Every structure is written in structure tokens, then in C-alpha cells.
Amino acid sequence: SDSWSLRPIFCFASFLVTLHLVYGDLSYSVPEEMKRGSVIGNIAKDLGLDLRTLSSRKARVDFEGSSKRYCDINLSTGDLTALERIDRESLCGKKPSCLLTVDLVLENPLELHRVSLHIQDINDNSPKFREDLIEMEIRESAEKGNRFSIEEAHDADIGQNAVQRYNLQKNGNFILAVDSNKVELVLENKLDQEKQKELNLLLTALDGGSPQRSGTVVIHVTVLDANDNAPVNWCD
Ligand SMILES: *[C@@H]1O[C@H](CO)[C@@H](O)[C@H](O)[C@H]1NC(C)=O
Numbered sequence: 001s002d003s004w005s006l007r008p009i010f011c012f013a014s015f016l017v018t019l020h021l022v023y024g025d026l027s028y029s030v031p032e033e034m035k036r037g038s039v040i041g042n043i044a045k046d047l048g049l050d051l052r053t054l055s056s057r058k059a060r061v062d063f064e065g066s067s068k069r070y071c072d073i074n075l076s077t078g079d080l081t082a083l084e085r086i087d088r089e090s091l092c093g094k095k096p097s098c099l100l101t102v103d104l105v106l107e108n109p110l111e112l113h114r115v116s117l118h119i120q121d122i123n124d125n126s127p128k129f130r131e132d133l134i135e136m137e138i139r140e141s142a143e144k145g146n147r148f149s150i151e152e153a154h155d156a157d158i159g160q161n162a163v164q165r166y167n168l169q170k171n172g173n174f175i176l177a178v179d180s181n182k183v184e185l186v187l188e189n190k191l192d193q194e195k196q197k198e199l200n201l202l203l204t205a206l207d208g209g210s211p212q213r214s215g216t217v218v219i220h221v222t223v224l225d226a227n228d229n230a231p232v233n234w235c236d
Contacts, residue, residue: 024047024113025113025114025115025116026041026043026046026047026104026113026114026115026116027115027116027118028040028041028080028115028116028117028118029118029120030082030086030100030117030118030119030120031119031120031122032086032087032088032089032098032119032120032121032122032124033085033086033087033088033122033124034082034085034086035082036081036082036083036084036085037081037082038081038082039079039080039081040071040079040080040081040082040117041079041080042077042078042079042080043059043073043078043079043080043104044077044078045078047113049078051075051076051077051078054073054075054078054106055075056108057106057107057108057111058105058106058107058108059073059075059104059105059106060073060104060105061073061080061102061103061104061105061115062102062103062104062105063102063103064103068084069083069084070082070083070084070086070100070102070117071083071084071102071117073104080115086100086117086119088119088120088121088122089124089125089156089157091119092119094158095158096158096159097118098118098119098120098121099116099117099118099119100116100117100119101114101115101116101117102114102115102117103115121157121158121159121161122157122161122209123157123161123207123209123210123211123212123213124157125155125156125157125161125213126155126207126213126214126215127153127154127155127162127163127205127206127207127213127214127215128153128154128155128215129151129153129203129205129215129216129217130151130154131151131217132217132218133217133218133219133220134150134151134217134218134219134220135220135222136148136219136220136221136222137221137222137224138187138191138221138222138223138224139191139223139224139225139226140190140191140192140193140223140224140225140226141226142187142190142191143187143190144187144188144189144190145186145187146186146187147177147184147185147186147187148184148185148186148187149182149183149184150183150184150185150203150217150219151183152181152182152183152205153166153205153215153217155205155207155213155215157207157209160207160208160209161207161208161209162207162208163181163205163206163207164206164207164208165178165205165206166178166183166203166204166205166206167203167204167206168185168201168202168203168204169201169202169203169204171199171201172189173187173188173189173190173191173199174186174187174188174201175188176203183203185201185219191221191223192223193223193224193225193226196223197222197223198220198221198222198223199220199221199223200218200219200220200221201218201219201221202216202217202218202219203216203217203218203219204216205217
């Protein structure tokens with residue numbers, strides 16, 4: 001019908017109106033996990049409006065599409081305050097930047113401001129290994145320089161707050177080699193099953209946050225006799 005053919009024109013017209021209504025943008029840097037009621041910034045000051053105008057023009061925030069109301073305006077102070085805990089990890093995962101946009105609406109005349117909330121990572125997660133214990137069997141015939149790979153630790157945080165280094169408890173046989181997150185035990189001194197049938201090595205992963213957080217795993221090494229037969233898999 002005719003109304004359908006006019007649709008694109010209406011859309012374009014309303015787009016122009018919306019465009020016209022969007023005034024200066026505001027941008028704030030917000031650490032994640034802020035307490036409810038914490039002040040993000042002062043809307044009145046940043047828009048150059050007095051508090052009475054802010055009230056009479058019914059300033060409010062609008063979260064199109066989002067079920068959560070992350071912030072609110074306190075009309076008696078003009079402050080934009082945190083209303084809901086913001087967890088950067090669930091919002092943006094490993095993305096290096098995390099942006100939340102909010103519409104600030106003023107009435108009479110209708111005025112729309114886009115408010116950008118740049119959510120900053122805080123070090124609220126520790127490095128974690130998948131298991132608490134890693135079991136390894138190493139034959140005593142293993143040569144100096146042989147490498148044994150260890151599953152790396154993961155940290156939900158980003159940048160400096162993610163895993164930065166590893167620390168292996170001092171021991172007589174192994175040292176650690178870490179290369180772009182590939183973690184390996186390197187045999188420095190040969191194992192001797194007569195002297196030691198098993199050993200426990202504590203491996204710690206550390207992040208670079210402040211305060212620093214860490215996670216540990218115990219590597220339990222069983223030393224196998226050089227003469228033991230390798231287990232046979234009859235299905236091969
Ligand atoms: C607004 O701020 C004032 C002054 O800090 C405070 O007393 C009041 O409780 C706040 N109102 C709301 C709704 O948070």
C-alpha cells in the first residue's frame with residue numbers, strides 16, 4: 001500500500017530529527033564493581049546546567065534494550081551514580097576495551113545526550129589452573145633438557161591484571177621455561193628412581209595487578225624405572 005512506500009521517508013525524517021536532538025556527548029571512566037551509590041560524575045556540571053533546570057527538565061537516564069539499570073541521576077546533586085554492580089568480565093569478557101552507552105534525556109525542549117561509560121578492569125580475579133593437581137609419570141631415563149608441558153593458568157581479567165609470570169618451587173631436578181604462555185618443566189638434573197620414587201612441585205601463577213593475585217597447582221611426578229616396560233595399548 002501507499003503507507004508502505006512512504007515508510008523509508010518517515011524513517012529518514014525521524015532519523016534527521018533524532019540526529020538533531022543529540023547534543024554533546026559525555027564520557028566517563030568507571031571502575032567495574034563500584035559500590036551502589038558511588039558517584040560516576042556530575043551531569044549538571046558537565047552539561048553546564050544548574051540543578052533547578054536539571055529537575056524541571058526531568059533529567060533521566062534511558063537504557064534502551066538493557067534489562068539492567070546501571071546508573072541513575074541524583075537530581076538534588078546532579079551526580080550520576082552507580083545503581084547496579086558492573087562486572088566487566090561478564091559484560092565484555094577478554095575485550096581490551098569495554099564500553100556501555102546510556103542515553104541521557106532532558107525534556108522541554110527534548111534533548112538527548114549519549115553518555116559513554118568506559119568500564120575499567122580491576123583485579124578482581126585470580127589466575128587459576130584447571131586442576132589443583134597435575135599427575136605426571138616420567139621415566140628415569142629422561143635426559144637433561146627434556147621438556148614436559150604444563151597446562152597454563154587462566155585469569156578472567158585483562159592486561160596487567162591477567163597472568164604475568166610463573167614461579168616454580170625450588171627443587172633438585174626441574175626448572176621452568178615459559179614462552180608466550182607455553183609453560184614447560186625442563187629437566188636440569190636426571191631423575192633417579194632409587195633415590196626418589198615421586199616428587200611434588202608447587203607451581204604458582206601470578207598476575208600483575210595491585211594487589212597481586214595468584215593461583216597454584218601441585219605437580220605430582222612419579223618416577224618410573226628405566227627398565228619398566230612401557231604400557232602397551234592392545235587396541236592400536
Ligand atoms: C542524593 O544525594 C543526596 C546528597 O548526597 C543524598 O542525601 C540523597 O540520599 C541522594 N538521593 C538518592 C535518591 O540517592
